[in-house]
Amino acid sequence: MKASVVSPERTLYEGDVSSVVAPAFDGEIGILPRHAPLVTLLGRGVLRLEGAGGGTRRFDVAGGFLQVADDIVRVVTETASALA
Amino acid sequence: MAKGRELKGRIRSFENTRKITRTMEMVATSKMKRAQDRVVAARPYAAALREVIGSLYSPELAARFPLLRQPATVRRAAVLLLTSNRGQAGAFNSNLIREARGLVDRLERSGTAVELHVVGRKGVGYFRYIGRAMASSRTDLTDRPTTRDATDLVTGVMDAFVRGALDAVYVVYARFVSALATPPTTDRILPVEPPARPGGRTTGRQHDYLLLPSAEAILEELLPAYVRNAVYRALVETAAAEQGARRTAMKAATDNANEVINTLRRQFNRARQAQITQEIAEIVGGAAALGG
Numbered sequence: 001m002k003a004s005v006v007s008p009e010r011t012l013y014e015g016d017v018s019s020v021v022a023p024a025f026d027g028e029i030g031i032l033p034r035h036a037p038l039v040t041l042l043g044r045g046v047l048r049l050e051g052a053g054g055g056t057r058r059f060d061v062a063g064g065f066l067q068v069a070d071d072i073v074r075v076v077t078e079t080a081s082a083l084a
Numbered sequence: 085m086a087k088g089r090e091l092k093g094r095i096r097s098f099e100n101t102r103k104i105t106r107t108m109e110m111v112a113t114s115k116m117k118r119a120q121d122r123v124v125a126a127r128p129y130a131a132a133l134r135e136v137i138g139s140l141y142s143p144e145l146a147a148r149f150p151l152l153r154q155p156a157t158v159r160r161a162a163v164l165l166l167t168s169n170r171g172q173a174g175a176f177n178s179n180l181i182r183e184a185r186g187l188v189d190r191l192e193r194s195g196t197a198v199e200l201h202v203v204g205r206k207g208v209g210y211f212r213y214i215g216r217a218m219a220s221s222r223t224d225l226t227d228r229p230t231t232r233d234a235t236d237l238v239t240g241v242m243d244a245f246v247r248g249a250l251d252a253v254y255v256v257y258a259r260f261v262s263a264l265a266t267p268p269t270t271d272r273i274l275p276v277e278p279p280a281r282p283g284g285r286t287t288g289r290q291h292d293y294l295l296l297p298s299a300e301a302i303l304e305e306l307l308p309a310y311v312r313n314a315v316y317r318a319l320v321e322t323a324a325a326e327q328g329a330r331r332t333a334m335k336a337a338t339d340n341a342n343e344v345i346n347t348l349r350r351q352f353n354r355a356r357q358a359q360i361t362q363e364i365a366e367i368v369g370g371a372a373a374l375g376g
Contacts, residue, residue: 006132008231008316010125012136024296039136040296041305064309065302067136076132078231078309 017049058083102341109334116327169202174333177206183268229319257318258325266325
């Protein structure tokens, strides 16, 4: 499945992933391929994207939402920054 | 050859001016490209926000959100005018100011009290000059506006709108259509006009989203973000448009300088030729007199 991390100023990530773990408003939520369509508010915490070819990317996010539709995960937030 | 020397001086002066305008043109071109990239980079976020709000919004929910409140009569409105801090951009700022004045006049004629918020030294200078009070003015925004700038600008009026102290909020900015077209534009950002459902409301191809915690809670969070984003986009578009307008203005100035220099050179050469002709005539005349 595809995932992207989008802030008002730019797209921080776009690519194929095997799983997404996001800090939802009420705790972490994990998304695997073929997840049902979903929109959830995000809280503050670390967003983890497992790359399809291995390798994990981490982002610090606060607020915004995560949307899943047609095997595409979009994390849309006003505050996001890449973590090493 | 007094006239020749004077022409030479003028040619040199125009050449110096041309050097400056050509440099400014090049600087504006490169700044515009970077600003244009920021306009493009801002699109995915805006599109995602629009899509989700559009698919969650339903008219039944409208009454519950203060930001969607449609007042029957607009008694108090705020106009947020974006201008640049620097000139040398042709009619860029005067177009924006004219657009804002037209809007303010229209609103005031229909009995609406208008408070004016102005960004950019050019707009602030103008309204200070004509003696019109501004509710707020800012001249500290850079060429690269941030989401923080947008948030700072809009939070006050958004709170006032929610409290009921304002019935409408407009933003006047320069839309970046292309490097050559940067028309002054007025958008009403409050009350929020809910975006249309993606794909139109008749098609049944709607995702049946699982909503956490609820459509209401999500809209509650996203509607203010949508308003902030509208202002952010207006800021980046205006920044790009400013550089585009400056590039056009400086290119015109460079072309004009070229033309003037050509004319002056022609005059200079004609004067020089006339002088040589005259000197030859004098020599020939002198020789003829001697040989007489």
